[in-house]
Amino acid sequence: MSYVPARVVSNESVYGSYYVLVARALRKLRRIPLPPQFSMVWVPGVDLLPLSYARYEDGLATFFYKVVGEGTKSLSLKRPGDFIAMSEPVGKGFLEVKSPVFLAGGTGIAPVLHYSMYLEEFSGMWGVKRGELAEALIERFPELKRLAVASEDCTFGLCGRLTDHLDKLSLERDAIVLVSGPAEMIKRVCGWLKSCGRGPGFVIAEAMVKCGLGACGSCVVGGLLLCRDGPVVGCEAFG
Ligand SMILES: Cc1cc2nc3c(=O)[nH]c(=O)nc-3n(C[C@H](O)[C@H](O)[C@H](O)COP(=O)(O)OP(=O)(O)OC[C@H]3O[C@@H](n4cnc5c(N)ncnc54)[C@H](O)[C@@H]3O)c2cc1C
Ligand code: FES
Secondary structure (H helix, E strand, O other), X not given: OOEEEEEEEEEEEEEOOEEEEEEEEOOOOOOOOOOOOEEEEEEOOOEEEEEEOOEEXXXXXXXXXXXXXXXXXXXXXXXXXXXXXXXXXXXXXXXOXXXXXXXXXXXXXXXXXXXXXXXXXXXXXXXXOOXXXXXXXXXXXXXXXXXXEEEOOOOOEEEOOHHHHHHHOOOOOOOOEEEEOOHHHHHHHHHHHHHOOOOOEEEEOOOOOXXXXXXXXXXXXXXXXXXXXXXXEXXXXXX
């Protein structure tokens, strides 16, 4: 896999351990990243992290990430002017969607941000633990206003988990639903779609990505290699 060096332009906490990083590619990527492709972001001397592109425009890449371990902690310490590297986009773009309904949990909103650059119409819901996260990210990316928000601390939008409010969605029978976020949420949403005969449901999946080349087999989801055939897989992959 080839990598392009990039210089950090900004890297700020939007709320607590949630960060938005913008980096300028110092060479042109051979392929423009399409939603919901991801990058293997290299944090020099630390690790390679799979992160969804939240934006890519004129050589500027944006990522929205949560600090969960050593790799993301080291990434959060990068300052403007520091170097990282990003891989050519991994996985396949999935743009054969018209007016999709996004159901995203937590950092699962990152690929939705990228989609918002390409879609005239979309709707859906974003589930967060803390309403302040939604408030801060919407202020930075006002296009997210098109989504309803459900906050578990009941401080923003609907009160409770996204999965508590699925019945409030007005879904056309043939609406294309794209689900992203924690595995438990994905299973529940896919189960709900199946039980009410709605869909088709697709998942922007995550898995353990190591080589990113379709060679090591660590990223299997529902019999597909996420890095080669994904990251979009059918809801069936989640039972
Ligand atoms: C295709 C893809 C796209 C992703 N996009 C984003 C994104 O846009 N924003 C974002 O915040 N995160 C995203 N992730 C998850 C992100 O890659 C991991 O959180 C990160 O690699 C953790 O590295 P770490 O060294 O900080 O933590 P580690 O020390 O490696 O792990 C800390 C904790 O996070 C869990 N974890 C590690 N890797 C993953 C993973 N791949 N999926 C779920 N849990 C994991 C571990 O089980 C552990 O509990 C994506 C993952 C994939 C596969
Ligand atoms: S990460 Fe190695 S096959 Fe996908």
